[in-house]
Amino acid sequence: MMFDLSRLMMNPWKMNAGLLDAFYPPKDISTNGHLIDFLFYYTTAMNIFFFTLVCLGLFGFSYLYHHKRHPKPYYTHGNKKKQILITTLIGLAVFFGIDATITSISNQDLVNTFWKFPTEEEKPVKVEVLAQQWMWTFRHPGEDGEFNTADDILVNHDLHLPVNRKIEFRITSKDVIHSFYLPNTRLKVDAIPGRVTRMWVELTEPGVYDIACAEMCGTHHYLMKGRLIVHSEEDYLAWKAEASRIAKYENDTDNPEFYWGWKWGNN
Numbered sequence: 306m307m308f309d310l311s312r313l314m315m316n317p318w319k320m321n322a323g324l325l326d327a328f329y330p331p332k333d334i335s336t337n338g339h340l341i342d343f344l345f346y347y348t349t350a351m352n353i354f355f356f357t358l359v360c361l362g363l364f365g366f367s368y369l370y371h372h373k374r375h376p377k378p379y380y381t382h383g384n385k386k387k388q389i390l391i392t393t394l395i396g397l398a399v400f401f402g403i404d405a406t407i408t409s410i411s412n413q414d415l416v417n418t419f420w421k422f423p424t425e426e427e428k429p430v431k432v433e434v435l436a437q438q439w440m441w442t443f444r445h446p447g448e449d450g451e452f453n454t455a456d457d458i459l460v461n462h463d464l465h466l467p468v469n470r471k472i473e474f475r476i477t478s479k480d481v482i483h484s485f486y487l488p489n490t491r492l493k494v495d496a497i498p499g500r501v502t503r504m505w506v507e508l509t510e511p512g513v514y515d516i517a518c519a520e521m522c523g524t525h526h527y528l529m530k531g532r533l534i535v536h537s538e539e540d541y542l543a544w545k546a547e548a549s550r551i552a553k554y555e556n557d558t559d560n561p562e563f564y565w566g567w568k569w570g571n572n
């Protein structure tokens with residue numbers, strides 16, 4: 306069965322895009338993106354709340370103590386017990402309501418979710434990601450399931466993945482620091498030369514989405530736009546079979562540069 310990309314190009318999110326759409330985040334197509342969205346909306350709501358409170362105080366007191374109502378000025382250093390108490394309470398409310406809360410929630414998200422990498426039993430789809438000025442290269446293990454062998458599937462710019470499977474990325478860079486960013490999953494992680502970073506995701510909706518570099522990496526940083534192509538399980542297998550077949554002919558295995566990948570340990 307030939308894999309048909311055109312069917313997936315119908316991404317409803319990208320159609321009918323109006324000016325207002327710029328205010329909304331891209332569609333979340335991951336199982337855990339909502340955790341990041343919650344933090345974002347919580348921080349925004351709390352900031353609006355405290356901003357309103359400060360404005361009410363600023364403009365409210367300016368109005369109440371206008372010189373027409375209070376011709377005799379009142380001077381204070383703000384160091385009376387009541388004033389110190391109110392200032393301290395507002396400071397504590399901001400600290401615990403925003404800083405401590407988002408730190409605690411994001412730490413829990415990291416430990417309980419984003420750092421809970423899929424186990425071997427969960428049979429994650431594994432991908433190696435190589436960033437370089439200015440391109441992404443994705444390396445999929447071929448039929449042998451091993452990385453850095455002659456049957457690996459290498460694709461520039463396009464990342465083909467199945468829906469409803471756990472996917473683990475191991476990421477590195479050839480030159481400078483880049484950042485592998487999937488806006489529709491809210492996830493990003495730095496790609497660092499000489500180091501392997503990790504990220505995992507589970508996708509919920511087939512379609513074609515953006516891949517970006519989220520680290521200013523040079524003059525052609527903007528060229529590091531890739532495509533995340535999310536397939537149904539069936540289409541993914543068809544794509545992989547086709548890509549494996551092509552890899553047999555196209556892989557330049559005499560070139561040592563071909564073997565930039567690495568075997569996966571437990572790190």
Ligand SMILES: [Cu+2]
Pocket residue numbers: 436437482483484518519520521522526529
């Ligand atoms: Cu980059």
